[in-house]
Amino acid sequence: MARRGLELGNRRPAVLRTGPEFKWRGMWLGADPGSVPPNRLRHGENIRFRDGAIHSRGGLAKVNSTTLHSSTANVIDLQDFQVRTRKLYTLFTGCPGLSTTVGFSAGWYDADQSPAWQRGVYYNSATGNMVAGVYDGQLYLGVDDKLRVLKLINAPYGNSESLAFAGVEQGEHLGEFTGFTITALQEFDGMLFIGLDAGAGASKIVTWDGLTFRDDVTAIDPPSAFCKWRDKLVGGHSTSGIRIRDVGASPGTWATVAGAVAAVHMTSYKDVVYITEGGTEIWSYDGTTLGVARTVAGAEIRGITTYNDGSAIYLFYGYQSSGSEAVIGRFDGTTYVDAHYNITTTYSVARLPRTLLSYRGGLVAVTNTAASGGRLYISKGNDTDGTVAYTEVTQPSSGTSGALDAVVF
Amino acid sequence: MWLARTTVAGGSFGAVGKQWWWLPTTTSAAGFTEIPVPSNINVVNLKETAAHYDGSLFICGGWTDNMVLTPDLNFWAQGIRAPTVVPTVATGAGTLTTSVICYLQWYDAETDEGSPLSAPSTTLALSAQGVSWTSLPTDPQNPRVTHLRFWRAVDGSLPRLVTERQIGVTSILESTAVGDLGEAFTEDFEKFPRCRYNAVWRDRQVMAGDDEHPDTLYLSLIGLPERKSISLRTKSGQPITGLAIVRDTLLVGCTRSFEVVSGYTEDDLAIEIAQPQIGLASHHSMRLIHGNLWVPNEIGFYVTDGSGWFFVGDDIEAKFSGEYKIRRDAYERSWAFHDPFDKIYGLYVGPHTDVASKNVFWAAAYDGVTPLEGGRMGQPDWSYDTFSRGYSCGEVLYIPNGRRGDLYLGGSADGTIYKANNYDPNVSGYDDDVADDGTKHLIIRTGAEGYGDFGGDLAHGKRFTEIDMFLATEFKDSTLNLYAGDEDAYPARAVTKTFLMEASRATSADDYVWQSKRVWSFGLANVSGRRLVVEVRADTTHRLEWAGYQVYWKEGPAPRRESATLEGA
Numbered sequence: 001m002a003r004r005g006l007e008l009g010n011r012r013p014a015v016l017r018t019g020p021e022f023k024w025r026g027m028w029l030g031a032d033p034g035s036v037p038p039n040r041l042r043h044g045e046n047i048r049f050r051d052g053a054i055h056s057r058g059g060l061a062k063v064n065s066t067t068l069h070s071s072t073a074n075v076i077d078l079q080d081f082q083v084r085t086r087k088l089y090t091l092f093t094g095c096p097g098l099s100t101t102v103g104f105s106a107g108w109y110d111a112d113q114s115p116a117w118q119r120g121v122y123y124n125s126a127t128g129n130m131v132a133g134v135y136d137g138q139l140y141l142g143v144d145d146k147l148r149v150l151k152l153i154n155a156p157y158g159n160s161e162s163l164a165f166a167g168v169e170q171g172e173h174l175g176e177f178t179g180f181t182i183t184a185l186q187e188f189d190g191m192l193f194i195g196l197d198a199g200a201g202a203s204k205i206v207t208w209d210g211l212t213f214r215d216d217v218t219a220i221d222p223p224s225a226f227c228k229w230r231d232k233l234v235g236g237h238s239t240s241g242i243r244i245r246d247v248g249a250s251p252g253t254w255a256t257v258a259g260a261v262a263a264v265h266m267t268s269y270k271d272v273v274y275i276t277e278g279g280t281e282i283w284s285y286d287g288t289t290l291g292v293a294r295t296v297a298g299a300e301i302r303g304i305t306t307y308n309d310g311s312a313i314y315l316f317y318g319y320q321s322s323g324s325e326a327v328i329g330r331f332d333g334t335t336y337v338d339a340h341y342n343i344t345t346t347y348s349v350a351r352l353p354r355t356l357l358s359y360r361g362g363l364v365a366v367t368n369t370a371a372s373g374g375r376l377y378i379s380k381g382n383d384t385d386g387t388v389a390y391t392e393v394t395q396p397s398s399g400t401s402g403a404l405d406a407v408v409f
Numbered sequence: 410m411w412l413a414r415t416t417v418a419g420g421s422f423g424a425v426g427k428q429w430w431w432l433p434t435t436t437s438a439a440g441f442t443e444i445p446v447p448s449n450i451n452v453v454n455l456k457e458t459a460a461h462y463d464g465s466l467f468i469c470g471g472w473t474d475n476m477v478l479t480p481d482l483n484f485w486a487q488g489i490r491a492p493t494v495v496p497t498v499a500t501g502a503g504t505l506t507t508s509v510i511c512y513l514q515w516y517d518a519e520t521d522e523g524s525p526l527s528a529p530s531t532t533l534a535l536s537a538q539g540v541s542w543t544s545l546p547t548d549p550q551n552p553r554v555t556h557l558r559f560w561r562a563v564d565g566s567l568p569r570l571v572t573e574r575q576i577g578v579t580s581i582l583e584s585t586a587v588g589d590l591g592e593a594f595t596e597d598f599e600k601f602p603r604c605r606y607n608a609v610w611r612d613r614q615v616m617a618g619d620d621e622h623p624d625t626l627y628l629s630l631i632g633l634p635e636r637k638s639i640s641l642r643t644k645s646g647q648p649i650t651g652l653a654i655v656r657d658t659l660l661v662g663c664t665r666s667f668e669v670v671s672g673y674t675e676d677d678l679a680i681e682i683a684q685p686q687i688g689l690a691s692h693h694s695m696r697l698i699h700g701n702l703w704v705p706n707e708i709g710f711y712v713t714d715g716s717g718w719f720f721v722g723d724d725i726e727a728k729f730s731g732e733y734k735i736r737r738d739a740y741e742r743s744w745a746f747h748d749p750f751d752k753i754y755g756l757y758v759g760p761h762t763d764v765a766s767k768n769v770f771w772a773a774a775y776d777g778v779t780p781l782e783g784g785r786m787g788q789p790d791w792s793y794d795t796f797s798r799g800y801s802c803g804e805v806l807y808i809p810n811g812r813r814g815d816l817y818l819g820g821s822a823d824g825t826i827y828k829a830n831n832y833d834p835n836v837s838g839y840d841d842d843v844a845d846d847g848t849k850h851l852i853i854r855t856g857a858e859g860y861g862d863f864g865g866d867l868a869h870g871k872r873f874t875e876i877d878m879f880l881a882t883e884f885k886d887s888t889l890n891l892y893a894g895d896e897d898a899y900p901a902r903a904v905t906k907t908f909l910m911e912a913s914r915a916t917s918a919d920d921y922v923w924q925s926k927r928v929w930s931f932g933l934a935n936v937s938g939r940r941l942v943v944e945v946r947a948d949t950t951h952r953l954e955w956a957g958y959q960v961y962w963k964e965g966p967a968p969r970r971e972s973a974t975l976e977g978a
Contacts, residue, residue: 014875014877014959014960014961015860015861015959015960016957016959017855017943017957017958017959017960018879018956018957018958018959019957022957024955024956024957025777025790026724026773026774026789026790026791026792027724027725027790027791027792027793028724028856029724029725029727029728029791030724030727031727033856033857033942034856034857034858034859034940035856036855036856036857036858037856038855038856038858040724040855040856041792041853041854041855041856042854042855042856042857042942043763043793043852043853043854044791044792044793044852044853044854045764045792045793045794045795045850045851045852045853046792046793046794046795046849046850046851046852047792047851047853048751048753048774048792049774049776049790049792052956053954053955053956053957054853054954054955055952055953055954055955056851056947056952056953056954057751057794057851058750058751058829058830059829059830059842059849060796060818060827060828060829060842061827061828062825062826062827062828063435063436063817063825063826063827063828064435064436064437064438064440064441064824064825064826065436065437066437066438066439067438067823067824067825068413068415068429068438068441068824068825068826069415069417069427069429069438069824070415070417070824071823071824072417072418072822072823072824073415073416073417073822073823073824074415074416074417074454074801074819074820074821074822075413075414075415075801075802075819075820075821075824075825075826076414076415076416076454076456076457076471076801076802076819077412077413077414077456077457077459077471077801077802077819078411078412078413078414078802078803078804078806078817078819078826079411079412079413079459079466079804080411080412080804080805080806080807080814081410081411081412081430081466081478082461082807082809083410083464083480083482084464084480086480086481111410111432112410112432112809113809114433114434114808154810157808157809157810157811158808230572230574230575231572231573268575269575269577270575270576270577270578271574271575271577271578272577308483308552308553308555309445310445310446310447310448310483310484310552311445311447311448311552312552313552313555313576333577358481359481360481360482361430361442361444361445361481361482361483361484362442380442380443381442381443381444381445382445
C-alpha cells in the first residue's frame with residue numbers, strides 16, 4: 001500500500017461499486033464513455049457474468065494432439081450425430097475371462113458405448129449351440145433348444161459392462177424345442193425362420209410370426225444357415241444341398257437343390273447365392289446351377305459378406321490360409337482377388353475370420369486369434385485392403401476365449 | 410458419435426474435403442475415422458447445415474450435392490435418379506392374360522429409398538403368358554443403389570411392384586399374378602436441387618439456398634425427405650438466407666425480411682411475410698436457445714419465439730451495425746455457438762475495431778433475456794471472447810445418452826478441434842487458452858465515472874485518495890490500471906496507476922475452505938480528475954473473480970491540462 005501524504009480538502013464519502021444490491025452487467029457501447037451506467041462496462045474481454053460478479057472465461061484445450069487431415073486443414077463443421085443403436089453382437093463359446101469352453105455367451109460391440117465391447121449374457125449350462133438373428137426389430141438368441149428374445153440393458157456410459165450391471169440373463173424366454181438344437185435364425189416374409197437340428201433326416205425348420213410357432217418343413221437334414229436371395233429364402237444344411245422357399249404362409253413349400261456343400265455362411269451378391277463351408281471352396285447358386293465358384297488351396301473359408309465401399313458393392317470372404325494367416329479376399333462379380341488383405345501381416349495373432357460383416361461404414365473381420373481368443377478387426381472406413389491399418393479390438397476382460405461369431409443389429 | 414468435416418485448399422482450384430466420425434475418447438488424429446465420400450461428390454468450402462430425421466442426418470451446403478448420412482455411416486447423395494433406359498419387355502412363358510406397361514426403378518435397400526420410375530415400356534398384350542425383361546441396366550451410376558425394382562401397370566391401373574433383384578441381374582422372366590403384386594406407385598417426385606440450407610418441419614425436409622433460384626423454398630413429401638414435391642417462392646421476392654424451426658413454426662430468413670410458412674398438405678401450404686424489415690445476416694448465425702431463436706442482422710440482434718420479435722441489441726446497437734458496415738462479408742459469413750455451461754450465445758466475426766490483432770466473438774450472456782412488463786424483453790450482457798487463432802465452427806457435443814454437453818470449436822487452418830471449459834476449475838490452468846497461439850487477455854474496463862460529483866468549473870474536480878478492489882485471482886497475478894481525467898480518452902497522457910494484485914489460493918483447513926485474498930486497498934497519489942476509469946487486466950488468467958471496488962476522493966483541482974505536470978504532484 002502506497003505511503004499516504006498530507007491531503008488537502010474535505011474527504012468525500014466513498015462510493016461502493018459492489019455488494020448484494022449491485023450486479024455487474026455487460027458492455028454498454030454508446031458513444032460517450034462518461035454515460036456508461038455504473039454497473040456496466042466500457043470494454044469486457046474474455047469474461048463471464050456470474051452471481052453479480054465478473055469471472056474469467058474458461059480456457060480451451062486441444063482435443064487431438066496430432067492434426068486431422070492436414071496441418072492446414074480447416075475444421076469447418078462439427079455435428080452431434082446421436083445415431084440409433086447399432087451394435088455388433090458377438091457370440092462366444094464360453095465367456096471371455098470366465099471360460100473358453102463352458103456354455104455360451106453373447107456380448108456387444110458399439111463404439112458409442114463405454115466400454116466399447118462388453119459381455120452381456122452368459123448361459124453357462126448350455127452345451128449345444130448359440131445363434132442370433134434379427135426379427136421384428138429385436139434380437140433373438142437361440143441357445144441349445146431354447147429361443148429367447150434379448151431385452152438389451154445398457155450399462156451407463158463409462159461405468160461398467162452390461163454383464164456386471166444387469167447379470168447373466170437379459171432374455172425373455174419364448175419357446176423350447178425339446179430334442180432339437182437351434183442352429184440358424186433368419187427373418188423372411190414377416191416370420192422368423194428357426195433351423196432345428198435333431199440329426200440327419202430328423203431335423204426341421206419352424207416359423208415364428210410373433211404369436212405362433214409352426215413347423216414349416218420337417219424330416220430334413222440339419223439346417224445350418226439361411227440367407228435371403230431374390231424374393232426367396234435359401235437354407236443350407238450341415239450335410240449337403242440347399243433348399244429354397246417362396247413367400248407364403250407357413251407351412252411353406254421348399255424346393256431342394258442337390259450339391260455337396262455343407263453350409264456355414266451364405267449371402268447373396270449380384271443375384272447369386274454364395275456359400276462357404278469352412279473348407280477350401282466357395283459355392284454359388286444362380287437359380288440354375290449349384291457348384292463350386294472358387295477354390296483357395298489349403299484354406300479354411302468361413303466368413304462371407306457384401307460390403308459397399310462407397311464406389312461399388314463387393315463380395316468379401318475370409319479364410320485362414322495354409323500358412324495359418326487370416327486373409328480377406330474380394331470378388332467384384334468377375335474377378336477374385338484372394339489376397340486382398342492379410343490381417344496377420346499387421347496383427348500377428350490374427351487367425352481364422354469366422355465371420356465378416358459390414359458395420360458402421362467399415363468391414364469387420366470377426367476372428368479367433370492364436371492363444372488369445374476373439375478379436376475384431378475393423379477397416380478404417382473403406383480402406384478394406386489395409387492401406388490404412390485396420391483397428392484391432394480386443395475381447396472384453398482378460399484371458400482367452402472360445403470361438404467367436406457375430407451378427408449386426 | 411460425433412462428426413467433423415475438414416477442408417484443405419486445393420492445389421489449383423477449390424478445396425479437398427473429408428468427412429469424419431469420432432468419439433468422446435478421441436485424443437489424436439488416429440481416433441478419427443474417415444467416412445467415404447462418393448467419387449463424384451466434391452467438397453464446397455462453405456459451412457453445411459444438417460437436420461436429423463428418422464435416424465439419418467440430412468446435410469446441405471457443404472458438398473456439390475445434398476447428402477445423407479445413414480445410421481450405418483454410409484454417406485450418399487440425396488435422391489436417386491430414375492433409370493435412363495426404357496424397359497425392354499417381351500412375352501414369355503407364363504399364366505397372365507392382360508395388358509401391361511412396365512417400369513424400372515433403382516432402389517437402395519439400406520435406406521429404403523427409391524428413384525422415380527423410368528419411362529414406360531411399350532404396352533405388352535399377354536395371353537396366358539409372362540413378361541420377359543431383358544437388357545436390364547446393371548450400372549445405376551450411383552453407388553448407394555443395391556437393387557433394381559420391377560413395376561407393372563396392369564390394364565391402365567397404377568404401377569405396382571412386381572419384384573426386386575440385386576444389381577447385376579441382366580434378365581428375368583416373371584408371371585406374377587395381379588393379386589400378388591405389391592404396393593402401388595402413387596406419388597410423383599423429383600430429386601432436390603443442390604441447396605445451402607435445410608430443416609425438417611412437419612415430417613418434411615425443407616431446403617433453400619438454391620443458387621439458381623435463391624428465392625425458392627423446396628419441400629419434400631411427408632415422411633420421404635429425399636423426394637422433392639413442392640416449391641414455394643418468397644412473397645417478398647428476396648433471396649433466402651436461412652431457415653429455422655421455432656415451436657413448429659417454419660421461419661424463412663431473407664435478406665431484409667422474414668417469412669413464415671404455414672399449412673400441412675399440398676392444398677394448404679402457403680408462405681407469408683412475417684417481418685418486413687427484419688432480415689437475416691447469415692443462416693449459421695442463428696441459434697435456438699430455450700425456445701428463442703437468436704437472429705443477427707444489419708441492425709443488431711433479435712430474438713423470436715416464432716411469433717413475437719424482440720430487439721436484444723440495445724447496448725451494442727451502434728457498434729454492431731458499424732462493424733457490420735465495414736466488414737460486411739465477415740458478418741454475412743458469421744456463425745454462432747450456444748454454450749449451455751456458461752449460458753452464452755457467441756457470434757464469431759473475426760477481426761474487430763476495438764480488439765487489436767485478435768479474432769472476436771460477440772458473447773451474449775443470455776440469463777437476463779426474459780420477458781418484461783409491457784411486452785419488452787430483457788437484454789443480455791455483452792462482452793467479447795477473443796482469440797489469436799480463427800475458428801470455423803462451434804457445437805455442443807454430448808456423449809451417447811448424455812444429458813449434458815460441452816462446447817467444441819473447430820480450428821481454422823490448423824487441423825485441430827478444441828474443447829472449451831476443459832479444465833478442472835480447481836487446478837492451475839483452468840482459464841488458459843493454452844491451445845491458442847497468443848496470450849489470452851482478460852480486460853475489464855468501466856466507463857469514465859464521475860460518481861455523481863463532477864464539480865463546478867474547471868477549478869473543481871476530485872483528488873482520488875484510495876481505492877479498494879474486491880478481486881480474487883488464484884494462481885496468477887492481475888493488474889489494476891486507473892485512468893483519471895475528464896473524459897475517457899483525454900488527456901492522452903492522463904495519469905495512470907498500476908497496482909499488482911497477487912495470486913492467492915483458497916485454502917482448505919479445519920473443515921472449512923478459507924477464501925483467497927480478495928480485498929486490496931491502494932492509497933493513491935496524484936490521481937486527479939473529474940472522472941475515473943477502472944481497469945483490470947490479466948494475461949493468461951487463472952480463475953479470476955471481480956466483485957467490484959470502492960473509491961475515495963477529496964475535493965481538488967482537476968483542470969483540463971495540456972501537459973503531464975500535475976499541480977501538487
